Amino acid sequence: AYHDIDGVPCTASKTLLTDVLRGEWGFQGIVVSDYGAIHMLHNFHMIASDLRQAAVKALEAGVDVELPMAQCYLGPLLEALRNGLISEAVVDAAVSRVLRIKFLLGLFENPYVDVEEASRVFDTVQDRDLALRAARESIVLLKNDGVLPLSKSIESIAVVGPNAAEARSLLGDYSYTAHLSLEKPAVEVVSILEGVKAKVSAETEVYYAQGCGISDCSKAGFKEALEVAGRSRVIIAVMGERSGLSKFDVSGEGRDRDDISLPGVQGELLEALLELGKPVVLILVNGRPLTLSRIVDKCAAVVEAWLPGEEGGKAVADVLFGDYNPSGRLPVTFPRSSGQIPLYSAMKPSSIRNYVFTEVKPLFPFGHGLSYTEFEYSSLKVSPERVEPGGEVSVSCNVKNVGCLKGDEVVQVYVRDEYASVARPAKELKGFKKISLEPGEVKRVSFIISTDQLAFYDDQMRLVVEPGFFKVMVGRSSEDIRLTGRFEVVGWREVSANTRRLFSSAAVE
Known part of the structure; x- marks a missing residue:
């Protein structure tokens, strides 16, 4: 990618491309640069004094292939190799990874494209x-x-x-x-x-x-x-x-x-x-x-x-x-004016109470979307009311099509940490499910929310689940909340970022 993380461009980050990607995550494929990203180490980020140094930094970080053309990985890299700026072992490692992928794809046996087959599977x-x-x-x-x-x-x-x-x-x-x-x-x-x-x-x-x-x-x-x-x-x-x-x-x-x-x-x-x-x-x-x-x-x-x-x-x-x-449903928020940006549903409480000439609320909120029929929500159940910090919470409700047409509804569940050790968002989406309902039909939608989904980084930069009460909000959008409930987490737990559950599951009866 073109950007940097903590001052180190991604294309030159050994921590990102080798230690994390290959070491922690076990990635065995090839890494391809973004379009012209290696050259940009020299002319944009300015961490390489010339294209030779740019090539060395990228290859040592773990970039195997330069896109779209070899501005740095041909002449400049060859010159760097001859001058001892990079070892042959680093070059060999990148070459072997590329050859391995070509072998797995069968390109040594058949390097040609079947034009007729491509035509048969294109725009079918x-x-x-x-x-x-x-x-x-x-x-x-x-x-x-x-x-x-x-x-x-x-x-x-x-x-x-x-x-x-x-x-x-x-x-x-x-x-x-x-x-x-x-x-x-x-x-x-x-x-x-x-x-x-x-x-x-x-x-x-x-x-x-x-x-x-x-x-x-x-x-x-x-x-x-x-x-x-x-x-x-x-x-x-x-x-x-x-x-x-x-x-x-x-x-x-x-x-x-x-x-x-x-x-x-x-x-x-x-x-x-x-x-x-x-x-x-x-x-x-x-x-x-x-x-x-x-x-x-x-x-x-x-x-x-x-x-x-x-x-x-x-x-x-x-x-x-x-x-x-x-x-x-909207996957983004529509602001009333450009001056409201940034604006999103999971914002933390701020000092802004209102604008002089417009409202604080968005024009169309996250999750908003209308239908040609109407839906009614009822019978919310949150269980258990008290949960251990390593447990799960079930959130379920009935949804009825009270209109005259068949329609699909996207049931959305939001959660708010009522009081925490650091400032937390006013609400966060924890689950959603699309259901199809005939006129007059009722379905019960159930979500299983892991307490892992409640974790956040505290003032010691630990990923934790804290004890306390959490408000549950079920509705049609982040602003159109139809039902509310509550549960309590009765303990503290540190959560592993590598094994943390990020998504809820949903079922429909």
């Missing part, structure tokens, strides 16, 4: 089915004033925005197609506009206008966008970011932003669409949380599609028109 029907399922299940319904799901026989729809017809925007920056900037499309990608058109009836008029680009400042397309929106019953605004590695991309590796509002003039276009007084469904295509506090209350619905991939357009349309009941 099974692949696309999985892509569709992944996209559907990851979509998060952030807001819905009742406009969704839309009728497939609706009279007219306007699909507007820079990500509406742009299939490339649905791909992440490290997907194959996005990585090569679509010079030659590798797979067919269904855009959101295509998904909408395929879903509605033959009588439905679907109007499209781009409106504006992702990040440019031109408003030349506003007129057309407002014109088609004015002719429609519902406006679907598809906005957000484009993820990639080029200068035109605003999300992805190395694409940091100091402001996370909608880029370019997208926000202005959205506000102009909202002023038409028609229902606006905002579809977000993005790789990070965005600040939407100025416009979210005016939108009839907000759908977080993320970077949904090759079947993204179909998945979004399935959600919009009710063929799939959304069940995704």
Whole structure:
């Protein structure tokens, strides 16, 4: 990796790559540098005076292969070897590890690629089915004033925005197609506009206008966008970011932003669409949380599609028109403004009580996500009420679908240490489970939480479980808590970081 730990770049860390990785963890494979990371020991971290020294530091640390090309591991390394700056034994060890992996992979017997076999397993029907399922299940319904799901026989729809017809925007920056900037499309990608058109009836008029680009400042397309929106019953605004590695991309590796509002003039276009007084469904295509506090209350619905991939357009349309009941939950927190960052559910209590012009609470909390049906929580049981510091706690409750549609619910369990020797987070996620419920159906969900999950580093830097009371919170998100309980740990125990249990188990009856 590019970063350093305690001042030592990872690429030059013998402690990390040899002592821990190979010694403690027993890793027997090869270590490959990040892209240009060995060279960066010289020109970025500046711990190597030249490329020879960079090569020596990396190889002695345990880096076997240089990526993407041998800037340091050919000429500079050979020169270092001739000048006695590194021993042949170190070089031989790296070479032997590489040859061993090649042997295990059968590359000495058959070093060639079967082109026909590669074609048979690339972008198969099974692949696309999985892509569709992944996209559907990851979509998060952030807001819905009742406009969704839309009728497939609706009279007219306007699909507007820079990500509406742009299939490339649905791909992440490290997907194959996005990585090569679509010079030659590798797979067919269904855009959101295509998904909408395929879903509605033959009588439905679907109007499209781009409106504006992702990040440019031109408003030349506003007129057309407002014109088609004015002719429609519902406006679907598809906005957000484009993820990639080029200068035109605003999300992805190395694409940091100091402001996370909608880029370019997208926000202005959205506000102009909202002023038409028609229902606006905002579809977000993005790789990070965005600040939407100025416009979210005016939108009839907000759908977080993320970077949904090759079947993204179909998945979004399935959600919009009710063929799939959304069940995704936010794995991050959406702040009200960039100034709230950092903001996350497991924060410790701070001196911030409020901001002058906004609230402390997030716009959309961690774990948030709506459904087209409703769920009711009841009958919480926490057992035992008193547990030894090496024991387990069972947390169970009933969940009932009280709506009219089949739906999936993600039951979430949070725990708070009420009083500890050091400041602890207000709540921490300790378990979650997705369940599927028919209308009127009830299921009981049980979690087994190990006391290992309650451990933290005390003021002596010991990983410990302390005695005391712990609050249990069960709900739909980190803020939407439906049931609360309590248990007590009745002893102290130091926990091994190597054998510590980090995850709870869950069962459904």
